[in-house]
Amino acid sequence: MTSAAIHSPPVAKASGAGQTIFQRNLRQFAANRLAMASVGVVLLFVLLAIFAPFIAPHDPNETDLFRRLQPPAWQAGGEWAYLLGCDALGRDILSRIIYGSRISIFIGAAVIFVATTVGIAAGLAAGYFRGWVDVAISRLVDILLSFPYLIFAIGLMAMMGPGLVNIILALAYKEWVIPCRVVRGETLATRELEYVEAARALGASSAHIMVKEILPNILSPVIVVSTIRIAHVIILEASLSFLGLGVQPPTASWGSMVADGRAFILGAWWVSTFPGLAILLLVLAINVASQGLRDAFDPRFQE
Amino acid sequence: MSHNENLLEVDGLRTVFDTSEGMVRAVDGVDVTVRRGECLGVVGESGSGKSVTFSSVMGLVRSPGRIESGSIRFEGRDLTRLSPREMRAIRGRDISMTMQDALTALNPALTVGEQLSEMLDAHDEDLPARGGARRRAIRDKSVEMLRLVGIPSPDSRLDQYPHEFSGGMRQRIMIAIALAPGPKLLIADEPTTALDVTIQAQVLELISEIRARLGMSVVLITHDLGVVAEHCDRVMVMYAGQVVEEGATVDVISNPQHPYTRGLLGSIPRLSLRGKPIRPIQGQVPNLVGLPPQCRFYSRCPDRTEACLQFVEMRNVGSDRRARCIALTQEEVA
Amino acid sequence: MVRVRRVLFATAAALGLSLSAAQASELRVGFTLDAMTLDPANHRNRETETIIRNMYDGLVTRDGDMKVVPQIAESFEMVSPTVYDFRIREGVTFHDGSSLTAEDVRFTFERLTAEGAMGDGQTSPRKSLLGPVESVEVRDGNTVRITLSEPWPILPAMLPFQEVVSKAFVEKVGTQGLATQANGTGPFKLVDWRKGDAIIMERFEDYYGGAPSIEPVGEACVERAIFKIIPESASRVAALLAGDVDIINELPPFSVEQVKSNPGTDVMTVNGTRSFFVAMNMEGDLFSDPRVRRAAAHAIDKDLIIDRILGGNAARIEGILSPDAFAASTDLPVYEYDPEKARALLAEAGYPDGVEITMDTVGAYKDIAEAVASLLTKGGFNTRVAVGEGAQMTQKWRTKGGPKSGDMYFTSWGNGSLDPFDIFTPTHRTNDRGNSAGYANPEVDRLLDAAAIEPDTQKRAALYREAEQIVNGDLPYVYLWVPQDIYGVSKRLTGWRPSADSRINLHDACVD
Amino acid sequence: MSLGKLAERLLHLVPVLLGVSVIVFLMMALTPGDPVDIMIGDQNVTPEQEQAMREDLGLDLPVHRQFFVFLGNAVQGDFGTSFYHRRPVLDVIVERLPATIELSLVALIIALVTAIPLGVLAAIRRNSILDKMATVGSLLGVSLPGFWFGILLLMLFAVHLQLLPVSGRIGFSSEIEPITHFLLIDTLLRGRPDAFWDALKHILLPAITLGLPMTAILMRVTRTSMLEVMRQDYIVFAEAKGLKRGRILFRHALKNALIPTVSVAAIETGSLLGGNMIVETVFGWPGLGRLVVESVFLRNYPLVQAAVLFYAVTYVLLNFIADILYTTLNPRVKL
């Protein structure tokens, strides 16, 4: 109380603002220019993914061995029709990046969606019910956490065979423990709060308390963790490609483009650099935007 | 240095916070006088600016807050003009502070001994210059301080961490730290609010006792008029960033001049009032952003009139007695 | 302050030292894989053998033309189709100073071929490389006789893969000890094996000189030879360009130009021994039709891929055998690149609109397989490439007679011995290990079986050539090419030449 | 640290290790591909010879029998023989482990010594250019694919500038007799500053590549917790005491702010250990990670089994160490 009195203005919160909290948050978010720019970038990539067939200048899988490793347009030997140059099979890198955004965004989003859903359910159950449920889930989490991530993914990929769905599963199999841990910890803390007790005192069921009272309040750290993990997942997919277990050809994912292009990096830097930059840009934008959203929309972050 | 009766003189202090919603005038034209050896009670509810006033005195207002205007004279020197380095030398050595909750104010990761001895190390000028002698002297003095505030077996407890002490003991430790360099002024910010009544009584008594022994001045910030009544020579009542009433404790409590002071006294549930309705002040503290220049208590005052819709100054209402209400007529005081 | 200065001084000294430490007679090889073990009899790994072979010599070796020539053996002769005699050279010493005797040779082969001879009931995993060897014995003090249970004419071709160990040493340190210690008769002796990092060897001063038919004879040129393990291609090339290493293996064709244009480095190539081909599942409905198989052969423009992707560093083939292999035919009919014809053949087979197929391959071949697939697509085979892990693909395609699924398999088969027995038989004999196409032709089986035991070289070659003709007509595979092994070398390297069996023999290599 | 807690820790290890073993075995059992097939490769063997090899490796037993054989032996410290190295798996792993641990530790140290000061600076200069740069930099750090970034570093420092070596742990002229098998320590123990310098140059690029994402994460954690700590009453009180700024920042604030940093570092170190196979491959670092990945592809079951167990034990131990650190930083928590 004391520090609050000293460091934050002693303003009564009851200011009868004539606007809804949502409008106010939105305005606050809009004022954050960096975050707005990032949202723009993310949207741009999503649009790119959706409208890839209309945007991409070439068929991403059309090979032309005579254009093998053609440099970007501004370098000697480049052509403006192939702005970012061509890869080892003479495919247009720009078009592959545009189409690749579909796969990378899809893998990142799908893995995180699956993992977060499972993680939230498991974490809520462990943190809320405690007892043997918690012991069982926590033990499983321990086991999975102590299992090196890549070896686990490689093992699963080797077991299940190649394929997009299998990649998503192999990554999600372990990914869920991270949101699970976060949710469990937050749930343990939140379940002791008075408003949870109040709901119990009113006769609310466990399901109601978990979903309506606890979940909305722990969602924000989970979302923050999850957006950061999207970056990891996109990079992990790239790592699987590096080890030869990535998405199936000729489908382009940014990760596989970087991974496959690394062999040429000494002479044809563009093959892996442009998709690498695409990963960087998207991941950066997601992170900055999510941070901005959190700052604006989470009541706890407001002064 | 002039031998003034007044140890601290704050004049027209304005401390503001810049927030997204506008500028908050947390302290708006506050005058404070602390005399040598006295205990001044500062009473007010949350948001009244009582804590901000004294963190301004300590130079502890942090961004987005700042002191907009006013002077803070301590023994004649204007603290607002000191460099951070000079201010550091005054903090702790001349003006010390204790905070409401010793559990949060003591660093959980450092031993009590370390937190006590670093204070001595920073300010005590009577210590040997350096080396083992200094360390020993600091340790001895630390033990002495803990003994002074009534910690049993102080020598062994120096190496313990704050969480290993009970709430009352922690409060004593914080007081020991604050008093270690022998300050001239102790600002005790809600020293007992976090404590149980039986412990509260012990701690307040300790402060009074030490004040008497060391002859220092004490500013006791509290929301509890009972505490003020029992421990303070003078009292200053604050509301919404301003002082509304000031005077000798006995006078203020027995004959409150400002409607807010009256309301505050009326709000205290008392055994003697059982069965009778209490008359609480209606409404709540106004938002401090963009306040019109009128009496700040206007919206809650049972006696408000049209005349209150203007800036109201402090008025003298007797010897050593002032209040901020338009209904009072200014008395000329020599 | 004093301390800071001292640290700075030490740092400078260290810098100076490390700069002057580049010794002239040290040769470093940037190599893809570490040795699994240093025991010549206890592995089945080509890289391991390449490293070991610089410390251990064999009874025989191969010269620059891949001809089998005596090394520790002074000479050898085939006494009968099942009996070979080897005269052991005198004056050959092991690194520990002891002399090599015929008994060591006998012990070596005993250890390789006898059941449980490795100790602990273990049998050498290399036993199968010596086929029907029945017994090994010492005759007249310095002659070793190898007796076979049946005629096996390729024995001499298989012998360069086996190195001679010291009986006394093995008995002293045991099979366990031999895994990490080396006591061979080769040009280099082991200094330090930094597992996973490098194998450091130094010149063996008492070397007997090596095979007399391979010039120059004598001790190794460089004082120290090092195999430095760099698995990642780009890093390996980087190491060469940075001057960290003098030879790298498996230089990616793409980097050839860069290495060539770099002032201090150059490229060396040698005809490889690995044949690339696409297996077509003849058990499937689609490829059981010979017209469809022929269509696939016409759809693939081998020359284009050799030119554009392999940088010209490959020889096209019309049968399984490398042009350098024993009994390779030169007059096989050629399936020219002709996408129109491919479509026409498909239409004739009942697929006027083309077909949808999947081509399996492993990660390492993804690139080329995609190029092949795009060509097939243009020829009417709408081809999707499925990249799997090596072990999975082996399970799926090398079924040893088990039922097959899948359409096509882009793969390769190594033929270090350059003898058809090692490549032709496993890939074409009915239900054999490498028969990914599910090919079954009793006539071919008969020819291969006969050739395997035919002692007469001419007759053997004829048998293989006949089989190749039949196979070329049946076309269970689209035979693609044999890529060259490409090495990047530093220009300070002299006297070294890559070898077609992908060994890196450092005996003759010198650095300026 | 009470005896009870120690016992509890050790007991925790049992289900974790058992669970990990079961998962690896299941994976291996359900994964297509046969070690003997892979081992033989493109060579000719008779079915009898193949069967003999299989029996030699103990692969003729049904999977559950193999599992119990493994378990029984593992309890006695025998993890089997590597199919390829033909030596006890334990020996093979122990040879590679120091390199992996050394790399991970140096990466950890690099991460800590850059992340903590940066995080502190970013926090005390909140919203300054420096703060924003550090934040964006940290986001970049977690957004870079390690193998790509590693090769870029390699190109720059090893090929173009030729300042640092391309691969390996130490140069060939710096032969030193191992003591601890940690080269950075051994070179110093043997009094060879030149070799130490050499080893340091070798480890620099891989450690930076490996440590970068962790640096980014730790920086953000430190910044956040530092901001949180700076808001606490005890910092205000320390200021009220008139202490010097340095003492407030480093003695009062940092000691508390490091508590979450330490926990996160422990978890992330686990992922350093388990995630370094890619960096090891790029930089030719002779560590365990590369070996394990190779072994998965080669179906070298005993090695994968044992290595994964090693990782698990290391992970649990690391967390244990972090807990101890945690208690020294945070006396409120009693182990």
Place this chain on the structure above:
Amino acid sequence: MTSTANPLLNVENLSKVYEGRQSLANRLAGVQPFSVRAVNDVSFHVERGEVLGLIGESGCGKSTLGRAVLRLHEPTAGRVRFDGEDVTALSAGALKDMRRRMQIVFQDPYASLNPRSTVADIVGLPLRLHGLARTGAEVREKVARILERVGLNAAHLDRYPHQFSGGQRQRIGIARALISHPEFIVCDEPVSALDVSIQAQIIQLLLELKDEMGLTYLFISHDISVIGYLSDRVAVMYLGEIVEMGPTDDVLARPRHPYTQSLMSAVPDVDAPGKHQRVRLAGELPSPLDPPKGCKFHTRCPLAIDACKREAPVSEQVAPGHQVACHRLAEDLSVWETGAEAGTR
């Protein structure tokens, strides 16, 4: 005991013990799990329409007792009868129905409201849980009505808790507790986190509502003035036990237990500073993990004798409905008179 034939709430020998988890490892290492008797064999009753004040210092178990009565914390032993029904024996379904009739108002106006829910959701929750409103519109209408009653208005329906001041939040909490028209409310320090002027407003509100809606309160507080002002009867708790209980006038006019006496003397009084001679209770509340034997107050009691260290005193009636548990009751001593200072400093 002056209990009428049918008190609304009757608590018999209620205990609540918290026990640490006994892990396998601890068992192996021979470590005893901790166990805290937060509430120890407490009996009392509350009449319909009555306010029973429960006073004690932090850690004395008063909040636990309040929650155990509602079965928010499962009691370890004893019985709670509400309107004749044994609450401790209710099934989950029956308990849910019972929750409509027994409610609680919490101390912390910040922690007790879900920051992610609107006022309409928070206050309307009981209606939905107990099926007391059919449509969303009905919920909103009923919520608006109760909001008006507690001094807020319908314009607040869609706001979030953080947009309100502490006093307003406490009003929201009260509205939530009242909307299902309960008969009994546990007020767990509902005013101790509030400013003085707001505190008075809330006390006023609670008293008005009690009369209007015919409520019965168990009012928990550490503030003897608040309890003294609004409760009909008062119970004083120390370390999980009730040491003195009786009609407020009686107890506060003539406290008999030395602890009650000390409590009263410690409260600073605005009206008459220095009226009482201060009784300085030495030391602090002993750790509940390791409570003293005998009379639990003996470590701090100025009047403690040897018997107090050995035996726990039994509750005795000293006046109609006024019970005290003290060994030295018969001597009719008071801590003021002795002026004693007990224990060690």
